Amino acid sequence: MHVTLERILRLPPLASGRPEVLAGADHLQDPVRWVHVAELKSLAGLLEGGELVLTTGLGFGTSAAEAARYLGELAALGAAGVVVEITADRPEAEAALRQAARDAALPVVLVTRRVRFVEVTEVVHRLIVAAQLERVEKAREVHEVFTMLSLESASPEEIVARTAKLIQSAVVLEDVAHLVLAFDPAGTAPGDLLADWKRRSRATHYREETARTGDEGWLQTPVGLRGQRWGRLVVPGLLGDEAEAAMVLERAGQALTINRMAERDQRELGHQAQAGLLHELRQPRSLDEAEALTRAAALGLPPAPLYLPVVLRLDHASTAEPIALQRRERALLELVNRVLAASRNSALAASLQTGSVAVLLALPARQLEDSVLERICGELADRSAGAAEDLRWTAGVGRPHARLLQAAAGLDEAGQVAETASTLPAGAKRFYRSTDVRLRGLLTLLxxxxxxxxxxxxxxxxxxxxxxxxxxxxxxxxxxxxxxxxxxxxxxxxxxxxxxxxxxxxxxxxxxxxxxxxxxxxxxxxxxxxxxxxxx
The missing domain is CATH 1.10.10 (Arc Repressor Mutant, subunit A)
Incomplete structure (x- = not known):
């Protein structure tokens, strides 16, 4: 916590002098960086800003004009305030100070009893150093909290909740489209916190640095790597310690960025591992069935009675720009994995050919084939319709096999079916087999x-x-x-x-x-x- 002028005036060494605030009462909550005792007429070159000056007024004497010049110079140098000790035996000096203080641009405090400035500086400096140590300790605590959250791969909800607890205020995480990804109301009614959020957020313009902005004065910090920002953290309410809250908010933003990068890298490693295994499974005599089953189980596909090859082909993939096609392909693969996880179906899924995603799906029984496919393809279709990318696709299905290697070999057939079925009228079926493409399927091969x-x-x-x-x-x-x-x-x-x-x-x-x-x-x-x- 910062040491403020108001707090200093309540300290016994100064309170005994009966301090009277002549000017700048609305700045008593400003922080004081240091205390400086000076009796010079000019302090130019001695102050760096934020200091509280203690003086007996000898620098301006009994002249109101000199007192005004003296106070003006202190304000220009960025002083946090000035405490002037003028006892009853110097009424002219007191009158000059009171007259000059009327137009002063910084806090001016008069004490009319003797004050031991050395005691004031000793106590205040001790408080300032203690506050600095407190901030260092707080920064260390915050660093440890968010480092642990990063190591534990905490969810955005956990990071936002911890942030709100540290700054004791509501915190909202939103994406670049102003959609709320996570929030913690910190005692505020969620309905009041998020009321008309999108409109209010659009009116609060994005800033590349941590700052307050917008009509409501939201404190915000960007989330994501520079040039790749994907959201921001927002504190809509007022805060007790702005600097400390900004520090916490920045560390929370860094933790969210690190966790998202780690999650993406983990997904990439998983995708690469599954793609590598699917490639090997399709190579003749590269693996025996026992080794294939062991390796598949290690990647999340346990032994099952049947395995079904499925290929999802992005529509119009051949005409897409390569980079755009790769982005759509990645988005489709991630969507497939989310749907499989939500439906609790075990499978290996990877991009094997440009513009398509291959899936080896575990089936508990042959009679469940159609129902499982309908559920998965239906969910995929619903989620694809709301995706940011153009994820129109056609599903081709091969024949189920009891042996994993045979099912993997059937991915080529499923891919040909998906490719052929993409020429049929859109929306005819959720998925297609070779019996659905008939002559087209044969002609596709030839x-x-x-x-x-x-x-x-x-x-x-x-x-x-x-x-x-x-x-x-x-x-x-x-x-x-x-x-x-x-x-x-x-x-x-x-x-x-x-x-x-x-x-x-x-x-x-x-x-x-x-x-x-x-x-x-x-x-x-x-x-x-x-x-x-x-x-x-």
Whole structure:
């Protein structure tokens, strides 16, 4: 606690002089850094700011003008105040001081009885040193508290609660979107503390340093590394010791930053370990079943009756910027892990290919496969919809196996299913198996075969070379999906009947085939599917 002028005036050595405050009564709570006894006319070069000056007034004598100059100089030098001893035998000096004090910009105190300045300085300096030691001890205590919280990987709620207890005031942790992540009301009604929080917080502008700001004068400190701030700690109320509270708040911010970095590093290590094991499991003869089960159990996947391979593929991953895609992929992996933990399902999850997350899921029984998948994919879909990143995805599911190595080998099949299913209309199903993608699945596997490519180019040459920006391909796809029924296509409102018939006639000429021939339509449909799949 700081030593204030008000506290000094109550000390017996000064109180015996009957101190009278002539000016600056509203600054009596300001801290006093040191006490200086001086009888010089000018103290320029002797004061550094925050000192309480003790004098008998010999520096200005009986002149009110000199007294005003003297007090003005002390204020300019940053003195915390001045105590002037003037006894009854010097009425002119007292009158001069009283007149000058009317315009003084610092606390001016008159004592009319003899005061032993040496006793005042001795007591005050002892108090100041004790206060400094108290602050050092407090800083050490705060350091130990938050160091231990960091070592224990305490949650944000624990750190905020300890902060509120140390400063004896309500504390709120919010993110950069002004959403409250944790708070401790410290006796305040939570409803009053958080009322209209987002609007009030937006009005309290962010500061890079610990400071009071905003209309309500909130004390705040940033949280996160410089340039990567992710939130701030806020004390909305008034405080007894501002400097001590600011110190505690800064240490709390550092602890939150350290814990978040450690948590992220721990997650990264866990992700890397699971990714490494999944890669090994997919390599032929790299591990035997017993070793695979042991290593999987060490990473949180205990032995189970069945293991199910699942791959989540981010939609439109091939067109995304690499950095943005990596960010989305990381966000999806973390979301998968949170959902798995919340649903109490054991699994290994890792990013194995760009834009996708692979999962080896433990199943207690085959008959629970669909219900488990529905629950997990449903929760994932709900959380993805509210995520900050674009996390639209398609789930592909392989066949369950009793052996872990066989299930891991099925991740390739699940990945192909997810890739193929991403070309289907969005929202058709929560997850897809190979029986859901059928011909598309087969064509996905064959789409890069040169012979298949030659077939596609031969079948679609007439429209690929027409240069009408895919209009013919779109018409062909709609015609084939309607089963070659021109009337149905016309009724769908796609084109008027005369226009449709004319365009289909031109399309037949470009393709060099009859569209009413069933085999031609089948051949064209296969070619068109492969052409679309080549864009994956």
């Amino acid at each position: 789409r890069h075969d040169p012979r298949v490519q030659t077939f596609v180019e031969a079948e679609l040459a007439g429209v690929l070379e027409s240069g009408n920006d895919g209009g013919d391909l779109d018409l062909l796809q709609r015609y084939l999906e309607s089963g070659g029924n021109k009337s149905e296509l016309a009724r769908s409102g796609y084109l008027s009947r005369p226009t449709l018939y004319a365009r289909l006639a031109r399309l037949e000429q470009r393709l060099g085939v009859r569209l009413d021939d069933a085999e031609s339509r089948t051949s064209l449909h296969v070619a068109l599917l492969v052409h679309r799949l080549q864009g994956l």
